[in-house]
Amino acid sequence: MALLDGGRDPLRISAESDRIDGALRFTGSRTSYPDGVAVSVRYPTSFPDPDSETATDTLEAIEACGLFExxxxxxxxxxVRAAGYRPVAGGPVRSWTAQSGGWIVTVHGRADDGAVVRVLGAQNPAAPGRPTIPGTI
Structure with a gap:
């Protein structure tokens, strides 16, 4: 679980899950605050590597659109180095995402560069959690 530093009380904490090796497993959490800011931590589910031509085209498009910094x-x-995302080129940054200790950490909403995050349980290796049981919380 991840929290923003500063002693603010979260409004809601929710678990995230994804299908891994045929089982629905816990893969992260999202902590939401009353002002619309949220912080999430998740296990980086893997995707197949794109071929080199697609990867090059994607990187060139990302750099050209001005939506990231x-x-x-x-x-x-x-x-930790982070990537900032702008929904509109030249607009405000709406989220910062970084990888730390194998976990992917994102601050959503009013995303200040240099936001301070605490990851509870960060000493545990990044891995999906136990399988969820259908019909239970």
Whole structure:
């Protein structure tokens, strides 16, 4: 679970799940705050690597559109390189995403460069959690 530093009380904490190896498993959590800001931590589910031509085209398109920029998140006291996302080219950054300790950490909403995040249980290796049981919480 991830929390924003600063002693703010979360409004809601929800679990995220995904199908892994045929089982629905817990893969992360999202903590939402009353001001619309949220922070999530999740296990990086893998995708097949694109062929080199597709990867090159994708990188060129990302750089050309101006929707992303480099930044930093402070995760458990360490500065981690982050990617910022803008819904509109030239608009405000709406989220910062970084990888820390094998986990993917994202601050959503009013996303300040350098936001401070605490990941509870970060000492555990990044891996999906136990399978969920249908019909239970």
């Amino acid at each position: 480099d930044g930093v998140l402070i995760v458990d006291g360490a500065a």
